[in-house]
Structure formats: structure tokens, C-alpha cells
Amino acid sequence: MPLQTSPDSPAPLRDVVNGVRGWVERLGRVWIEAQVVELKAYRAMTFLTLRDPLADVSVTATVDNVVLNRNGPVQPASQVVAELRPYLHTRAADLRFECSDLRPSGEGRLLARLEQLRQRLQAEGLFGVDRKRALPFLPRAIGLITAAGSAAERDVVENSRRRWPSAVFVTRNVPVQGSGAAAEVIAAVQHLDRRAEVEVIIIARGGGSLEDLLPFSDEGLLRAVAAARTPVVSAIGHETDTPLLDHAADLRASTPTDAARQVLPDAREEAARLEQVRARLHRAIDTMISTERRHLDQLRSRPALADPLYGFELRHDQVAALRQRARRAIDQRLRHDATELEHQLARVRAMSPKxxxxxxxxxxxxxxxxxxxxxxxxxxxxxxxxxxxxxxxxxxxxxxxxxx
Structure with missing residues (x-):
């Protein structure tokens, strides 16, 4: 029953707020479909901002973190269906919502399934950095898997040959969309992996919707790429597109054009780098020659090399000095010995019978x-x-x- 009020007989505010709360709580729990706009996580609870996809209407709901992650992680911009219970906070007369269940829907459900697959394969180590193989500096041949006559094929081939005109491609044209696309791509990867001349494989296609890019998140394809001996480059869609192939591949290129830059060096840059190295080598050789020339000049300026007889003259003076010392020593020794002999003779003569x-x-x-x-x-x-x-x-x- 509506309240009967007048200026002379107003209703207490608490009665009005309690009445509104009663009307709101009679709505009970309802399922709604919305888009997640924002998440603010706290220790045990998360505040969700939900918006109607067709109207400018949004609400904030609280959800327990266990409920939030029960069906896979929820990301901003994902579509969800949620069970909400509206209630009125009486102190501020604030309309609030409590979420008791949350499930991805539409594209959000697909994203949740892909996220679960990503987490499972990551736990297996399929995306580990230690499994990544380095790309060769200049591959003999490049394996290219893409749709026939596609813009992705044209971008890869043309940009590659701008960078390195003699680049060789072994191309496998396959469907890149639809139910059979993943199997075709797997067969192409295995075929190119057996080719000895193919030293890197590029899987490329242009942008598209999430459903269009699903073949490149196929579990079989991810395992085939991880098992390949040849390094694989993922060049799917645009910068914002992230199929699971990006995680399994040895290198992720943001676009097919970027794949050409990642796989091949630029001939002009390499020529310029070679000229720089050659110039540094010439400078190093010139510096070494100058250093050795200075060292040789220093050696040549020494007296022993400037005058070949310098050493002989120096040694001649030394020999003359030694000769004089030897003569003095001999003379002194002879005088000493002569004196000693005279003394001995005197002693002998004094003792002789004569x-x-x-x-x-x-x-x-x-x-x-x-x-x-x-x-x-x-x-x-x-x-x-x-x-x-x-x-x-x-x-x-x-x-x-x-x-x-």
C-alpha cells in the first residue's frame, strides 16, 4: 500500500527508506546479461562495474573472489551473465547489488575456455621460454603458411624481399578460417618441418574476430608447433590479437609485416654495418702500424742502432780498464810473492849446512x-x-x- 502523506502529516524518513528497501528486496535474485567494465579486487572481494551492452546503464556489484574465478578468470570488456540480488543500504539509502554467480557468455565464454586451455598448456610447460628456439640469422629458405592470394602472404613476401631481395620462400596455401583450418595448418607445419632447406616457418593471416582466429588457438596446432624442430613464427592478426599460437611459437610477430622484419636482416643495414666494421678495422690497422712505426723509430734512435760500433767502443773501454786492473793485480801479486820468496830463502839459507x-x-x-x-x-x-x-x-x- 502506498504511504499516505501530506505537509501536515509527513512520514518519517526511516519509514520511506524501509519501504523502498522492501520494494527492492521483493525483486529477489535475478539473472542479468552485461559487459564487465571494471574490476577492483580486494583481499576477499571484488567490486564489479557492469554495463548494459545496448543502453547507458551501469551498476556496481560485489562478488566473492571464489565466485569470480569459479568459471575461469573474468577480464574487462568480457560478456557475462550474473545472478544479482539488489538491496538498499539504509544508512545512505544507497542501492547496491550482490553477485552470487558469474558466468562468461558469448565471446566471454569463448575467452574463458581459451584461458583455461592456456593455463593447462602452460602448466605442462608447452609455453616455456626454455623451449623457444633461436631464429637463424639468414635462413636458406622460409616456409610460409597462409591463405592463397591473401594480404598476409603479400605483406610477408614483399616486405621480406625489400629487406633481402634473394629471400627464398616455400609456401603452403591453406584455409585460415573455419572448422577444417586447424587440421590444414597442422599438416602444413609438419610438411615444412620435414623440408631440410626450410630453416624457419611463418604462420600468417590478417586480422579478424575472435571466432575467425579460433583455428590458431587449436590445441592440436599448438602441440604440433611445439614439437616441430624448425623455429616457428606466429604472425596472426594485428597487435591486439593474441591467439594461443603466439605462446607456443618460438617468436611472436605483431603483424605479417613485422614477421618479415623479424625473420630476415635488412640488406642495406647489413651493408652499412659491414662498412662500419671495415672502417673500424682500417682504423685499427692504421693505429697498429703507427704504433709499431713509432716503436721502430725509438729503437732506431738508440745509440746501439744509430752507431753499430758504439757497443764495440763501449766494450773496448771496459776491456782496457779490466786489462789495467788485471796488470796491477798481477804486479802486486808478483811483488808479494817475490818478497815472500826472499823471506823463505833467507830462512832456508840460515838453516843450511853451508x-x-x-x-x-x-x-x-x-x-x-x-x-x-x-x-x-x-x-x-x-x-x-x-x-x-x-x-x-x-x-x-x-x-x-x-x-x-
């Missing part, structure tokens, strides 16, 4: 030549020889007298 004889003494010897130094050694009648300073005498013993 010196004794010259002092008036005589040496007496018997017939056998033995020296007679005692009276007792001679007998009467024995002939003896007496050696004097200037000769010998033959004598005969007539008698003897021994002194005691």
Missing part, C-alpha cells in the same frame, strides 16, 4: 858417509872425512877422549 860451515864449523863423516857427531862413534885408526867451507880433508883417528 852457512854453518862458513861460520867455521865442519862436518865429519865415516867411510860409509854417515855423520859422526860423537867421539864414541869413532875408533882409533879409522879414516874419516872432514867437510870444511872450501873443501874436504881425509884424516885418521889417533886417539879419542870423551867428555862427560
Amino acid at each position: 852457512a854453518t860451515l862458513e861460520r867455521g864449523y865442519a862436518i865429519i863423516a865415516d867411510a860409509r858417509g854417515a855423520t859422526v857427531s860423537s867421539v864414541g862413534q869413532a875408533t882409533v885408526g879409522e879414516e874419516l872425512s872432514v867437510r870444511l867451507r872450501d873443501g874436504e880433508l881425509a884424516v885418521q883417528v889417533r886417539g879419542s877422549e870423551e867428555r862427560r
Whole structure:
């Protein structure tokens, strides 16, 4: 029943707010379809801003984080269906919504499924950085998988040949949209991977809707690319398009044109770089030659090389000085030895028998030549020889007298 009020009989504000709350709560839980505009996450709860896709109407709802992630992560701009319970916060008379269930719908449901696949394959390590293979600097041949006569094919080939005119392509034209596209792309990858001359594979197509690009998020294709021995470049759509092939490939190119820049060097840039290296090499050689020339000039300026006889003259003076020192040493040694010899001779002469004889003494010897130094050694009648300073005498013993 509506409230009966007048200026003379106004209703309390609390009754009005409680009445509005009752009208709102009678609505109960309702399912709505909306687009997620913004998410503000807190510890256990997230505030969602939901907007009607066809009208300028938006509300803010609170949702438990468990409910939010129950059916896969929700991203801004995704379409969802949500179960909301409206209620009125009585203190501020603020209309609020509580979300008890949240599910992706339409494109949002598709994105959630792709996200679940991405998380599963990532957990397997299929997207690991350690699995990525480096691209060759200049591949002998480039495998190209794309639609026949497509703008993507034209962009890759033309931009590649602008960068490197002699680039060689082995092209496999396949459908890039529809239910059978993924199988065709898988077969093309496996075929090119077996070609020995193909050193890199580019998978390219232009932009499109999420549904159009679904073949490039096919699990079979992702596993085939990860198993290939040849490095694979993903060049699908535009910068904002991110099929799961971007994660499985060894390199992601933002566009087909960018794939040409990533795979091939620019011939003009390489020529300019080569000229820079050549110029640096020439400067290094010139510097080395100048350094060695200065070193040689320094060597040539030294006295030993400026005057070849300088060393001989220097050694001649040294030899002359050594000769003089040797002569002085020899003379000194000879004088010392001569003095020593004179002393020894004087000692020998002083002790010799001749010196004794010259002092008036005589040496007496018997017939056998033995020296007679005692009276007792001679007998009467024995002939003896007496050696004097200037000769010998033959004598005969007539008698003897021994002194005691």
C-alpha cells in the first residue's frame, strides 16, 4: 500500500527508506546479461562495474573472489551473465547489488575456455621460454603458411624481399578460417618441418574476430608447433590479437609485416654495418702500424742502432780498464810473492849446512858417509872425512877422549 502523506502529516524518513528497501528486496535474485567494465579486487572481494551492452546503464556489484574465478578468470570488456540480488543500504539509502554467480557468455565464454586451455598448456610447460628456439640469422629458405592470394602472404613476401631481395620462400596455401583450418595448418607445419632447406616457418593471416582466429588457438596446432624442430613464427592478426599460437611459437610477430622484419636482416643495414666494421678495422690497422712505426723509430734512435760500433767502443773501454786492473793485480801479486820468496830463502839459507860451515864449523863423516857427531862413534885408526867451507880433508883417528 502506498504511504499516505501530506505537509501536515509527513512520514518519517526511516519509514520511506524501509519501504523502498522492501520494494527492492521483493525483486529477489535475478539473472542479468552485461559487459564487465571494471574490476577492483580486494583481499576477499571484488567490486564489479557492469554495463548494459545496448543502453547507458551501469551498476556496481560485489562478488566473492571464489565466485569470480569459479568459471575461469573474468577480464574487462568480457560478456557475462550474473545472478544479482539488489538491496538498499539504509544508512545512505544507497542501492547496491550482490553477485552470487558469474558466468562468461558469448565471446566471454569463448575467452574463458581459451584461458583455461592456456593455463593447462602452460602448466605442462608447452609455453616455456626454455623451449623457444633461436631464429637463424639468414635462413636458406622460409616456409610460409597462409591463405592463397591473401594480404598476409603479400605483406610477408614483399616486405621480406625489400629487406633481402634473394629471400627464398616455400609456401603452403591453406584455409585460415573455419572448422577444417586447424587440421590444414597442422599438416602444413609438419610438411615444412620435414623440408631440410626450410630453416624457419611463418604462420600468417590478417586480422579478424575472435571466432575467425579460433583455428590458431587449436590445441592440436599448438602441440604440433611445439614439437616441430624448425623455429616457428606466429604472425596472426594485428597487435591486439593474441591467439594461443603466439605462446607456443618460438617468436611472436605483431603483424605479417613485422614477421618479415623479424625473420630476415635488412640488406642495406647489413651493408652499412659491414662498412662500419671495415672502417673500424682500417682504423685499427692504421693505429697498429703507427704504433709499431713509432716503436721502430725509438729503437732506431738508440745509440746501439744509430752507431753499430758504439757497443764495440763501449766494450773496448771496459776491456782496457779490466786489462789495467788485471796488470796491477798481477804486479802486486808478483811483488808479494817475490818478497815472500826472499823471506823463505833467507830462512832456508840460515838453516843450511853451508852457512854453518862458513861460520867455521865442519862436518865429519865415516867411510860409509854417515855423520859422526860423537867421539864414541869413532875408533882409533879409522879414516874419516872432514867437510870444511872450501873443501874436504881425509884424516885418521889417533886417539879419542870423551867428555862427560
